[in-house]
Amino acid sequence: MASARDIKKRIRSVKNIAQITRALEASSASRVRRAQARVLASRAFAEKAWEILLNVQSAGGAGGALHPLLTPRTEIKNVKIVLITSDRGLAGAFNSNIIRVARRFGERLGKPISWVAIGRKGRDSLIRAGQNVVAEFSDIPSDPTIATVSPVARVTIDEFLKGEVDEVFVAYTDYINTLTQSPVVTRLLPLIPYQTEDQVAAEYIKSAPQVSSGGKDYEYEPNPTAILDEIVPRFTILQLYQALLESQASEHSARMVAMRNASDNAAGLIEDLTLAYNKARQAAITNEILDIVGGANALQASIDTMAEEILQAHRLSMVDDVPAKPAKASSTNASKASSTAAAAPVAEAVAEGVAEADDLTIVEGIGKKMAAALVAAGIDSYEKLACASESDLRAAIENAGMRLSPTLPTWAEQAGYAVRGDWDGLKQYQAQLGRRDS
Template structure:
């Protein structure tokens, strides 16, 4: 049985931990609202661009001469897994879920005899992936210097990916991130980003003049579409991270509360027991006289 002093110490330490988790929970709630607003604000652009790509796709047929970003390299051997994580922890299983889905995909691809490479965004998740695929990590993108990854980061990531693609380092790229469903549910998702999956063709609208012609516009828009996809994923990831963090910290705060109650009961019992023993000793002493 722990002494009274030890118990008191533990109660105090759990209390201060609870204060930290509570603070982090409130911070996450505030940041979540911001992240959601940012995701909301990005929607018109992404929607418009997807619509334009759709109407272009219905006009252009994918052939050998199509841009490489759309038609692919003609091979399907080397797969690049782009894994987007956060830089900070304290967000429950958020990062490990993304990493887990990426590793599962990697094993599946390896089972099919493909080569797997990794491109890591964010600080978390590096250790786990490097432990298992030490030589497959070709690049890591550092986001620790910026507070929130924005469009500039998406541009840089896309540029690096396209450069690697043009060098022929990989044939197919998948992007792993966490899709934000609600503050309680974040779904690890993977999408193919290179070659750009042919956008759903919009049903033939009015006759539209293109300047320059369709193929040239498509070629100009593809990298932009890629950037937008990555940007969207980064935004989803941020909202997911904050949501996961909020839930995890809420749980932690509640657990700490339970623990404090349990310890307090234990503390009171031990105190009572000590008093009773003392009383018995005094009475026994008095009777002996």
């Protein structure tokens, strides 16, 4: 899973992209309105020009040969296709659709094809595919005029009149509405409706406008042939100009819709990334809390262990610091000498590190037998006696089959004086209990 920092960087990147897509959407929206107005206004003029052309053609054909640009060739050897795309991308499938349709249509013709590319995207695609691109026109302005397409039309007309090509088609994207654009192919030269028996190729051909030909009573000055020589080249340029307007309106509409979808997708992606960021951040905080709690528990366990060790060491030091029990005063020098002689081996044993049991009989109420019973029960020092509970002491005495001493409840407290080495305090406490020195 990505870290919170990586997710935050990606959120920032997506926000920057969303700003670009919104700007492109706004720019395309302003341009598409002007392009729509131009293409809708020119359609009526193009249809009327087509109607006049058919009527003039009918009148000219009745009296003689048609105009060369209106005469179909008996044998088709070479074909030229004018492909209209955009110079820029970020328009969804606008460019790829028309390029795919144009190439499929060319394959269905089965003739040698040369290409004229209007727009960088179409040029680059055709060159990558190894097609024969004989001319290319780019940097078309957003508000083209007749002069913009005149060079393209002049090239195609000259090659057609010279017999270098037998048919000229133009492939462009037909504007239907803001959400719908249709890639189509129409025949530019000769200027007559294109008919084919190939059903696949026929799907790509745009049907000619339904206009009424004939039935019009025109008077031609000087004659229909002269009029055809004048209007047919212009109508060829008009056809190409109309295709360019249709393509530009489709391009701006496709880019506006694509950028709107991109902005919506960016907003959704930002929401998903924000949710993932919050989850990652929460997980990181949870892990930190767990680490802190785990460290605190480990520290507490270490402190408890150290405290236990210190307490144990303190207890041992208190036992080691307990002075030897003072010898009882004797009335005779012999008893003193005997006590001194008896204490000498004990002192030597202590010096040699030999541990012996404490004399528990200094506690009021404990005789030698009771002391032996307590030692047998594991209570062999003042410290253990001070820490022993009354129930433990009772159990030790009763297990030895002895009667309980009335002073048993005070044994632990008396042993506490011995542990602290407070012998005077012990004597005073025992005096309070009613003990009399012998």
